[in-house]
Amino acid sequence: MTADLDAQVAARLQAAGHRFSSSRRELVEVLRQAGQPIRIVDVLDSRPHLAQSSVYRNLAVLEAAGVVRRIVTGDDYAHFELAEALTEHHHHLICAQCGTVSDVTLPAEVEHRLDAALPELAAARGFVLDHHRLDLIGRCERCTTTDR
Numbered sequence: 569m570t571a572d573l574d575a576q577v578a579a580r581l582q583a584a585g586h587r588f589s590s591s592r593r594e595l596v597e598v599l600r601q602a603g604q605p606i607r608i609v610d611v612l613d614s615r616p617h618l619a620q621s622s623v624y625r626n627l628a629v630l631e632a633a634g635v636v637r638r639i640v641t642g643d644d645y646a647h648f649e650l651a652e653a654l655t656e657h658h659h660h661l662i663c664a665q666c667g668t669v670s671d672v673t674l675p676a677e678v679e680h681r682l683d684a685a686l687p688e689l690a691a692a693r694g695f696v697l698d699h700h701r702l703d704l705i706g707r708c709e710r711c712t713t714t715d716r
């Protein structure tokens with residue numbers, strides 16, 4: 569883990585009244601190394617010594633502290649990744665068939681257009697926009713090729 573990430577996570581946990589315990593540190597490290605959204609079962613695969621109950625609990629603490637983001641995919645397998653504040657802004661491709669979630673960065677020009685259009689759309693409803701989340705739902709390459 570980089571010293572910078574370590575300090576940012578520690579500060580967020582402290583602000584939320586939590587310690588940056590060794591098991592929380594390990595979870596942050598697993599998510600950092602994965603570099604893409606992963607499921608709890610993937611965390612347990614890579615760190616078999618961690619108890620499932622503590623992984624659930626600590627992910628919830630990290631999520632509440634703004635360190636971890638949970639991506640809801642509509643099936644039983646929620647995916648987790650480091651929060652955008654600690655990484656960078658991006659979107660997700662979610663496969664409705666197999667539940668795979670992958671990160672996707674939009675071209676800068678598309679983000680610019682969203683940044684121009686969305687605050688206006690929100691303001692028309694008296695809503696002040698902070699940021700946006702936009703997930704693309706469909707079928708992944710593997711699912712579309714095995715379908716045929």
Ligand SMILES: [Zn+2]
Nearest residue numbers: 663666708711
């Ligand atoms: Zn799929």
Ligand SMILES: [Zn+2]
Nearest residue numbers: 605649658671
């Ligand atoms: Zn992501």
Ligand SMILES: [Zn+2]
Nearest residue numbers: 657658674679
């Ligand atoms: Zn965006």
